[in-house]
Every structure is written in structure tokens, then in C-alpha cells.
Amino acid sequence: MSSSSNSIPPNNTLYVTSIRESVKKTELRRQLYNLFSQHGKVIDVVATRRNGMRGQAFIVFAQLTGASAALRGLQGFPFYDKPLKITYAKAKSKAIKMMEGIFVEVPPITKDTVTTKKSDGDSSRKRTREDEGESAEGGVNGESQANGGTSAAKRPRETSCRDGVEGAHEEMEMDLDEEDQQRTNDKASSIPPNRILFIQNLPQSVTDQMLAMLFSQYQGFKEIRMVPGKPGIAFVEYETEGNAVVARKELDKFKLTPTKEMMVEFAQRGGNK
Numbered sequence: 001m002s003s004s005s006n007s008i009p010p011n012n013t014l015y016v017t018s019i020r021e022s023v024k025k026t027e028l029r030r031q032l033y034n035l036f037s038q039h040g041k042v043i044d045v046v047a048t049r050r051n052g053m054r055g056q057a058f059i060v061f062a063q064l065t066g067a068s069a070a071l072r073g074l075q076g077f078p079f080y081d082k083p084l085k086i087t088y089a090k091a092k093s094k095a096i097k098m099m100e101g102i103f104v105e106v107p108p109i110t111k112d113t114v115t116t117k118k119s120d121g122d123s124s125r126k127r128t129r130e131d132e133g134e135s136a137e138g139g140v141n142g143e144s145q146a147n148g149g150t151s152a153a154k155r156p157r158e159t160s161c162r163d164g165v166e167g168a169h170e171e172m173e174m175d176l177d178e179e180d181q182q183r184t185n186d187k188a189s190s191i192p193p194n195r196i197l198f199i200q201n202l203p204q205s206v207t208d209q210m211l212a213m214l215f216s217q218y219q220g221f222k223e224i225r226m227v228p229g230k231p232g233i234a235f236v237e238y239e240t241e242g243n244a245v246v247a248r249k250e251l252d253k254f255k256l257t258p259t260k261e262m263m264v265e266f267a268q269r270g271g272n273k
Helices: 025-036 064-074 096-103 120-131 136-147 150-154 156-163 165-186 208-215 241-251
Strands: 013-017 042-046 057-061 085-088 196-200 221-226 234-238 263-266
Touching: 013 064, 025 042, 025 057, 025 064, 057 064, 064 085, 196 241, 208 221, 208 234, 208 241, 234 241, 241 263
Parallel strands: none
Antiparallel strands: 013 057, 013 085, 042 057, 196 234, 196 263, 221 234
């Protein structure tokens, strides 16, 4: 890391750069989530293609220990054939404040929050809506339509986050749910679980060191075995069947390049586990 990054105090949020810009944002968030969550609980991935933010992302961990472990373990990791550059985010202004904006619930409209800058007629209509018992959500929508966007002007940070990053966060969560369901369906395999994984569809540029960096982040990792003369396949051995099950669940269909999904299955053991 450079001296400038060393001066940034450790915090729960990582700033990741050198990401291939051609990756679609939904796929990017999903793959970053899968990669970084190996080191700790990830509570959000902020990645957008707008406002000069292409090729960059923020990874927010629940604990500082997870962020620190990911920074050490994934620095230079070949993500879509480009080595990641990872630093701690600069204070809260980089991502923590964005997270605060995401999770800020819009407060109920009360007399204290109703703007006094509009005409008496506009104010009267807003107070009438409150007296009729509109919900907080309904009040916000009604106020926006009646006032031509005055509420957005009063709450620029919350609105921008809800329209931007929060939508991305919700979309990521939906994608993750779909992926989890797909992985559950994939478990209906004729090959019984065992402690050796069979890896297929690897790009020719992948080395055993790259695979070891990826698979060794799961408990019980023992070794990587490449097959001489047969690029694109490898075997990964774990100490126990349970260790292998966890690694397979997390890394099956993981993309090391924009075009190749790594296929992770249990190896055929001739009936022996």
C-alpha cells in the first residue's frame, strides 16, 4: 500500500478500485459480495456507474476485523483479470455517510416538518392530509406531488440515497436471493458430497496460486492440484466434507473473468468419501 493509504485510519469500509468497468453493476455487486464476505459479514456493497464512479466500489463490513482481513487477503486479487487495489475509505464521507443515508427512515410528516415557505393554501392542504391520518409514506408521496418536489429539496441526502444507492442495495439483495435459490437447486447432484472439489471452466491464465488465494479463505483448505496438459480444470482438497460443502456453496459460478463462470462440483471418488 502507498504511504497515503497508510495514513488513512482503519474503519469498517473498504474503498476498492481497479475494477473492470465493463462489468454490469448487478453482477459486480453480487461478485464483490461473494468475494469479500469470505472475510466477514458484509452489510452493503456500494457500486455505481454514475458520477465518475466507474471501476470503483465501497465494501461495508459489520466489523472492523472483517474489513482488515479482506484488505490483507484480497489486495492485488485478480478480479476479472485485473488486480484489485484496496484501501480503507477516507472517514465517513466516503461510504459510511452513504450507508447512513440508505438506512435513514423517512420521518412522519408533522407540523414541525411542514414547510412554511409555500402559500397559506398549500400549507392548509398539507395540514389537512396530516389530520386525515395519512401514513408517513403516503404523506411523503402526496407532499412531493403537491409541492412540485419541495420535500426533495428539504431532504436532498436521503432522497438521493433512496433513489440511487438504496435502490442498488435492494437490487443486490434480490439478486443474492435468486442466486441462493439457484445454488439450492444445484445441490440435487448425483455425486455425493466429499472433501475434494472438482473445478471446471477455468480461464487458461489462472494459476494454482490464484486458486489457492481464493479457496484457502475457507476453513480446512489443504491443497490445489492442477492437471498437467489439461488447462481449465483443477482439484481442491479440504480436511473435511463439511469444509468442502461450504467452499462449493460460496464459489460455484464465481467469475474470474467477465466471460467464464467457474464450475465447482464434488469430485467423483469411486464411491469412497
